[in-house]
Amino acid sequence: MSEKLYLYPVWVRLWHWSNAILFIVLIITGLSMQYSGTEMKFIRFDIAVAMHNIAGVLVTFLYAIYILGNTITVNSKNYRIREKGLIGRMIKQFRYYSYGIFINEKPPFPPKKNRKFNPMQLVSYVIVMYLFFPFLIITGFGLLYPETIFPTVFGISGIQFTAIFHSLLGFFLSVFMLIHIYMCTLGEKPSTHFKSMINGYH
Amino acid sequence: MKFSLIKKCLYLLAIMLFTATSYTSIGQEAEKRIPDFAEENGLCFKCHGHKTYNYYNEWTEQNVRERMNPYFIVDSIEFYESNHWNFQCTDCHSMDYENFPHDGELRMEEKPGCLDCHGGDDTYADYHFEEIEDEFQRSVHSDKHSVDFTCWMCHNPHSYKISARTSENIKEVIVYDNNICLSCHADINKYQLISDQENPNILEKHDWLPNQQLHFANVRCIECHAKTNDSIMVAHLIQPKELAVKMCVECHSQNSILEASLYKFQARENRNKLGFFNPSLLENSYIIGANRNYYLNIISIFVYGFTLLVILIHAFLRIIIKK
Incomplete structure (x- = not known):
C-alpha cells in the first residue's frame, strides 16, 4: 500500500472513542439494572441508575455532535446509500467475509476517500446510527422523565412498553458492538483498523 | 397506492389505541x-x-x-x-x-374498636383481624403513642372501605392507602392529637429517593415502612424509620417484595403469564429488575451465544488457514 489515506478526521475519532466508552458504561450499567438482585451486587442499583442516566445524557449530546458533524462536513458523503445494485454489492461483501477472506482475496470494496465503508458496513451503520440510536435516545429520555410517557400504549403500561423497547434496542446495539469490534480485527493485521481510528490514517 | 396503505395503517393504529384506552371504562357501574x-x-x-x-x-x-x-x-x-x-x-x-x-x-x-365487632367472628376469619391487632400492637404507631391511637386514627369508620381486595385499579388502592398515612403525616392538626413532636416533612425526608414523584404515585408508604405478613393482605406492622426499606433491589429484583405487599392480591389471583417474572407488577407499571421476561432472557442469551460462536469459528478459520 503506497500512500496512506487520511480517513478519520480528529472530530470523528474523538466522537468515536468517547461514544465507545460511554456505550460500554451504558451496557454494563444497563445489564446491572436489568439483572439486579439482592444476592448479586455487581454495581449498586442506585449507582447504576445514576451512571446510566449521566452516560445516557452524554451519549445524546455526542449524538447531536455526530449529526451536526455529518451535516456540515464532507463526512456525510460516506453515509449515502446508492440503492442501485446494493443487494449485489452486499452479497459480494458477504461472500468476501465468509469465503474470500480465508483464501487471501483482496477486499471487494477497499476504503476510498468519501467511501470509507463497504456496503455491509454502510447499511449496518446507517441502521444503527439513524434508526436504532434515535429510538434509543427517545425511549431513554422517556424513562428519564417518565411523566412524558403515554400512560397506556395498546392497552399496556406506556412505561412498560418504553422500557422493553429500550432494553431490546440496547440489546441489539450491544450485539452490534460485539460484531463491530470483531470486524475491526479484519484489517491487514488485526490491529490495523484500531490504529487507523487512533491516528486517522488507513 | 402507497399513500392509501399508510392511511389504512394509521386508521388501524387509531382504532387500536381507541379500543385500548376506552374498554377500561366499561363495566365500572357502581353497585346499587x-x-x-x-x-x-x-x-x-x-x-x-x-x-x-x-x-x-x-x-x-x-x-x-x-x-x-x-x-x-x-x-x-x-x-x-x-x-x-x-x-x-x-x-x-x-x-x-x-x-x-x-x-x-x-x-x-367509649367507642367500639374493630375487634369489638370483628374479633373471634368466623364470618371475618379471612381478614385475620386478631393478627392485624397484634401487628398494630407491635408497630411504632402503638409503641410510640398513647392508647388514643386506635384503629380509627387511620380507618375512618364512617367512610372506610377495603380497597386492596376489591379495587381493579391498583393506582386507586395506592392513592387511597397513601391518603390514610397523609391524613396525619401531612396534617399538623391531626398529627398533634397524638404527638407533641414536629411532623417530619415527607418530601424532605425522602429527598434521597430517585424519581420521588414516580415512587409516591406507584407504591404505597407501607411498601417500605411496614413489615409484610403472609396471612394479612395489608401489612400493619409499621416499623421504626431505621428499619424502612432503603435498598433499591428489594423491589427492583426478581424477588421483588412488592409481590408480597402491593401486588399480593393480584399475585395470588394470577400466576405467571407471557413468561414475565412478577407479571402482576407488570399490569400497572414496569419495575426495572423485577420485570424480566423469561423468553426474552433465553432469546438474548441464544443471540449472544450464536454471535460469539460465529465470531470464534471465523477467527479460528482465519488463524488456521493463514498458517
Whole structure:
C-alpha cells in the first residue's frame, strides 16, 4: 500500500472513542439494572441508575455532535446509500467475509476517500446510527422523565412498553458492538483498523 | 397506492389505541345497594350530613341556624359507599343520641374498636383481624403513642372501605392507602392529637429517593415502612424509620417484595403469564429488575451465544488457514 489515506478526521475519532466508552458504561450499567438482585451486587442499583442516566445524557449530546458533524462536513458523503445494485454489492461483501477472506482475496470494496465503508458496513451503520440510536435516545429520555410517557400504549403500561423497547434496542446495539469490534480485527493485521481510528490514517 | 396503505395503517393504529384506552371504562357501574336504616340514619344526617343545622330554640322561642362542628360532619354518600354502609348510627353510638339537644356527657362514651365487632367472628376469619391487632400492637404507631391511637386514627369508620381486595385499579388502592398515612403525616392538626413532636416533612425526608414523584404515585408508604405478613393482605406492622426499606433491589429484583405487599392480591389471583417474572407488577407499571421476561432472557442469551460462536469459528478459520 503506497500512500496512506487520511480517513478519520480528529472530530470523528474523538466522537468515536468517547461514544465507545460511554456505550460500554451504558451496557454494563444497563445489564446491572436489568439483572439486579439482592444476592448479586455487581454495581449498586442506585449507582447504576445514576451512571446510566449521566452516560445516557452524554451519549445524546455526542449524538447531536455526530449529526451536526455529518451535516456540515464532507463526512456525510460516506453515509449515502446508492440503492442501485446494493443487494449485489452486499452479497459480494458477504461472500468476501465468509469465503474470500480465508483464501487471501483482496477486499471487494477497499476504503476510498468519501467511501470509507463497504456496503455491509454502510447499511449496518446507517441502521444503527439513524434508526436504532434515535429510538434509543427517545425511549431513554422517556424513562428519564417518565411523566412524558403515554400512560397506556395498546392497552399496556406506556412505561412498560418504553422500557422493553429500550432494553431490546440496547440489546441489539450491544450485539452490534460485539460484531463491530470483531470486524475491526479484519484489517491487514488485526490491529490495523484500531490504529487507523487512533491516528486517522488507513 | 402507497399513500392509501399508510392511511389504512394509521386508521388501524387509531382504532387500536381507541379500543385500548376506552374498554377500561366499561363495566365500572357502581353497585346499587339499599340500606336498611336509611330512614333512621336520615334523622342524624339531617344535621350531621350538612355544614349547618336548624333547630327550634325553646329558650329564645326562635328557629336557629347553626354551623355544624366540621369534625362532626359525616358525608352520607361516603358512608353509604363504605364497608359499614348498612349500619344504623346507633349500632355504635348511644341510643341517647336520638334525643336533641344531645346530652353533653354522651361524648365521653367509649367507642367500639374493630375487634369489638370483628374479633373471634368466623364470618371475618379471612381478614385475620386478631393478627392485624397484634401487628398494630407491635408497630411504632402503638409503641410510640398513647392508647388514643386506635384503629380509627387511620380507618375512618364512617367512610372506610377495603380497597386492596376489591379495587381493579391498583393506582386507586395506592392513592387511597397513601391518603390514610397523609391524613396525619401531612396534617399538623391531626398529627398533634397524638404527638407533641414536629411532623417530619415527607418530601424532605425522602429527598434521597430517585424519581420521588414516580415512587409516591406507584407504591404505597407501607411498601417500605411496614413489615409484610403472609396471612394479612395489608401489612400493619409499621416499623421504626431505621428499619424502612432503603435498598433499591428489594423491589427492583426478581424477588421483588412488592409481590408480597402491593401486588399480593393480584399475585395470588394470577400466576405467571407471557413468561414475565412478577407479571402482576407488570399490569400497572414496569419495575426495572423485577420485570424480566423469561423468553426474552433465553432469546438474548441464544443471540449472544450464536454471535460469539460465529465470531470464534471465523477467527479460528482465519488463524488456521493463514498458517
